Amino acid sequence: MIDQMPDEFQADLRSRLAPEESVMAGATLDLDADLNFCKGMLVLTNKRLLEVSDHDFKQWSLEPDMVLHVHDHAGVATIELCDSNKRVHAWHQTLSHARETGYLLQVFKKVTSGQAKDLSDLEPFEKPAGLASDPPVRAWALFRLWRFARPYRLELFAGFALTLLATAATLVPPYMTMPLMDEVLIPFQNGGDLDFHKAAIYLSGLLGAALLAWVLGWSHTYLLARISERIGADLRNTAYAHLQHLSMEYFGGKRTGDLISRVGNETDRICLFLSLHLLEFGTNLLMITMIAIILFTIDPLLALATLVPLPIIAWMIQSVRDKLRFGFEKVDRVWSEINSVLADTIPGIRVVKAFAQEKREIKRFQEANLRNLAVNDRVNKVWALFSPSVTLATEVGLLIVWIFGIWLLSERQISVGVLTAFLAYIGRFYVRLDSMSRFVSIAHKAAAGAKRIFDILDRTSSVPEPLCPIVPQRLQGRIEMRNVGFRYGHRQVLRGLNLDIAPGEMVGLVGHSGSGKTTLLNLLCRFFDVSEGSIKVDGIDLRDMELQAYRRNIGIVLQEPFLFYGTIAENIAYGRPDATREQIVAAARAAHAHDFILKLPHGYDSLVGERGQALSGGERQRISIARALLIDPRILILDEATSSVDTTTEKEIQKALDNLVKGRTTIAVAHRLSTLRKADRLVVLDRGQVVEQGSHDELMARQGAYYRLHQAQLLGEQQGSTSRQSEEWDTVEQDEEAS
Numbered sequence: 001m002i003d004q005m006p007d008e009f010q011a012d013l014r015s016r017l018a019p020e021e022s023v024m025a026g027a028t029l030d031l032d033a034d035l036n037f038c039k040g041m042l043v044l045t046n047k048r049l050l051e052v053s054d055h056d057f058k059q060w061s062l063e064p065d066m067v068l069h070v071h072d073h074a075g076v077a078t079i080e081l082c083d084s085n086k087r088v089h090a091w092h093q094t095l096s097h098a099r100e101t102g103y104l105l106q107v108f109k110k111v112t113s114g115q116a117k118d119l120s121d122l123e124p125f126e127k128p129a130g131l132a133s134d135p136p137v138r139a140w141a142l143f144r145l146w147r148f149a150r151p152y153r154l155e156l157f158a159g160f161a162l163t164l165l166a167t168a169a170t171l172v173p174p175y176m177t178m179p180l181m182d183e184v185l186i187p188f189q190n191g192g193d194l195d196f197h198k199a200a201i202y203l204s205g206l207l208g209a210a211l212l213a214w215v216l217g218w219s220h221t222y223l224l225a226r227i228s229e230r231i232g233a234d235l236r237n238t239a240y241a242h243l244q245h246l247s248m249e250y251f252g253g254k255r256t257g258d259l260i261s262r263v264g265n266e267t268d269r270i271c272l273f274l275s276l277h278l279l280e281f282g283t284n285l286l287m288i289t290m291i292a293i294i295l296f297t298i299d300p301l302l303a304l305a306t307l308v309p310l311p312i313i314a315w316m317i318q319s320v321r322d323k324l325r326f327g328f329e330k331v332d333r334v335w336s337e338i339n340s341v342l343a344d345t346i347p348g349i350r351v352v353k354a355f356a357q358e359k360r361e362i363k364r365f366q367e368a369n370l371r372n373l374a375v376n377d378r379v380n381k382v383w384a385l386f387s388p389s390v391t392l393a394t395e396v397g398l399l400i401v402w403i404f405g406i407w408l409l410s411e412r413q414i415s416v417g418v419l420t421a422f423l424a425y426i427g428r429f430y431v432r433l434d435s436m437s438r439f440v441s442i443a444h445k446a447a448a449g450a451k452r453i454f455d456i457l458d459r460t461s462s463v464p465e466p467l468c469p470i471v472p473q474r475l476q477g478r479i480e481m482r483n484v485g486f487r488y489g490h491r492q493v494l495r496g497l498n499l500d501i502a503p504g505e506m507v508g509l510v511g512h513s514g515s516g517k518t519t520l521l522n523l524l525c526r527f528f529d530v531s532e533g534s535i536k537v538d539g540i541d542l543r544d545m546e547l548q549a550y551r552r553n554i555g556i557v558l559q560e561p562f563l564f565y566g567t568i569a570e571n572i573a574y575g576r577p578d579a580t581r582e583q584i585v586a587a588a589r590a591a592h593a594h595d596f597i598l599k600l601p602h603g604y605d606s607l608v609g610e611r612g613q614a615l616s617g618g619e620r621q622r623i624s625i626a627r628a629l630l631i632d633p634r635i636l637i638l639d640e641a642t643s644s645v646d647t648t649t650e651k652e653i654q655k656a657l658d659n660l661v662k663g664r665t666t667i668a669v670a671h672r673l674s675t676l677r678k679a680d681r682l683v684v685l686d687r688g689q690v691v692e693q694g695s696h697d698e699l700m701a702r703q704g705a706y707y708r709l710h711q712a713q714l715l716g717e718q719q720g721s722t723s724r725q726s727e728e729w730d731t732v733e734q735d736e737e738a739s
Helices: 009-014 095-112 137-170 172-189 198-245 246-250 256-289 300-305 307-347 349-354 360-409 414-426 429-457 516-524 546-552 568-572 579-592 594-598 617-630 647-661 696-702 705-738
Strands: 023-031 037-045 049-055 057-061 066-075 076-082 087-094 477-490 490-501 506-510 533-535 554-557 636-637 665-669 681-686 689-694
Touching: 009 049, 023 095, 023 256, 037 095, 037 360, 057 087, 066 087, 066 095, 066 414, 076 095, 087 095, 137 256, 137 307, 137 429, 172 198, 172 360, 198 256, 198 307, 198 360, 198 705, 256 307, 256 429, 256 696, 349 360, 477 516, 490 516, 490 546, 490 689, 506 516, 506 636, 516 636, 516 665, 554 617, 554 647, 568 579, 579 594, 579 617, 594 617, 617 647, 636 647, 681 705, 689 696, 696 705
Parallel strands: 506 665, 506 681, 554 636, 636 665
Antiparallel strands: 023 037, 023 087, 037 049, 049 057, 066 076, 076 087, 477 490, 477 533, 681 689
């Protein structure tokens, strides 16, 4: 366990452990007593509880009456060590380490109760990244690619047969030297005449074998490259489609760049491995197995003759360089299109799921992937022709060596054996051996890439589709929540929550940060499933409904609206790609967005830029409202829709929201209580439970939780107003003094 701790604490911790003391569990402490970020560890051994940091060390002996528990508020977890009389000590951490802390609490209970030897029934603890090294990558991960290669098994068999024939063709020249030696060179060395006619015949045979090897080499290289590109394309499509169907829980623990790298770069690396390195390895292995002679000696003059093909190869490189460069540039541009789709949809996965557009995004990705396939096919034609051509040039160089060697032989400067050994092995052995030595690292990189891809494909969604789904049509919007509970890991967010919402009613959710408002919205959209209880819409449990059919009845307006790269019209019509221009304009008018759209250079065809950066926050929000209006949802989710805009813009957005909420079941979250003045009912949440319900006047009269929230917010606004007035008076006085 100690090896799983951060490196900076391992040496200090080992030096402080007693001979029979062992580490049982640990949790990261990244906040100090003043809630400033720090580095530390809370470590549990079989005898003590230790606090280790870069500037301090503390310890507490374990007693049977000791209890370790944790509670959280507003994103901060507090771990408390208590005995039967008092709290002994407390530590703080961010909630990102809640899972390891939960495991620590389980082990602590076992140790203090004398059951430290039996930890088998504890919930497995998945070590966070950085606490322990990843398990070694096994080459067997490459064999899992067979499921993607199976549809192309006939083409693979043909490519393998061509590889054998091409390898055999490259081995023909050494065998043809035998009759050349026996019938031409050795008789001449024994005193006979040199038969130039037979020499020409055998040299022609060598040339024919080289040409045959070139044709076969081009054929199998291009065929296997085509197959590997298609395997890579299928792998990308499958991985991306699987990502689209995973739940929000998976994306919450992943970085967008990492997922893009897995789907993009890793599949490209696997494709390169299959099309080039694996083929090269098989050929090299076959060649080295069949080569049984080690090079003896090298003649200096004959070695110079081997440099003759170099100018030819240099000319060939020059002739194809531009074609390859432009081809790879096109490949990079197409790759950027694929990455753009990924960069759009993965950060905006909530919007994609909320508008049930998974299939549309999968299709858009497949189309970009198809363009990538076509460009790679054109590049592979040039590349597949270039490599065998280089081989042909080297074979022609060997012919030159033959001619020069025969002349040396006629001058009796070398023997036939030296010439044969040189020609047979100088161009083969070391090149093949060097290539094989690089294969090990290449195979491990490819296996690592395959493992990262299958880490995605092996993950199942925590929000599964029901086996026999109910397909809802037009919902009425009645919502019933019964004893709803939800937890993020070991953190309990909602507990025993009960709430009924009538069709067409507007309900405002209020409460402190961390009270569970956004979590409740996520459960209603079924981005997550409840841990306990149930949520029903029109009497049907959400877990029994088809996901996409249900989400087509939901409109969502987020605090930070997400717009995709494209035109304004395309963004408004995202939930209904088949909407007419008249319907798009009508939705924009209702969202009070029509006027500012017409002021843009191209109106509704204006590009908004990536994530809508060309528009202001209020303009993006009104586009988001128009997008929700266009699908005419029965249930509307407003998550802090006006919190990030100024007062003037808020009024415009509020007018648009008034049009949006008419006749729909609406659940709105807002920190500024004034924005919920038109809500039919306010629901106050605290620590994941409903503590109050009623209208604004009713809740103010009770002087409970809502009253305290309202007074605190009113006091804050008054203080802010006083501060602004004070700043204005200070400015006036400074101006007068300057005068």
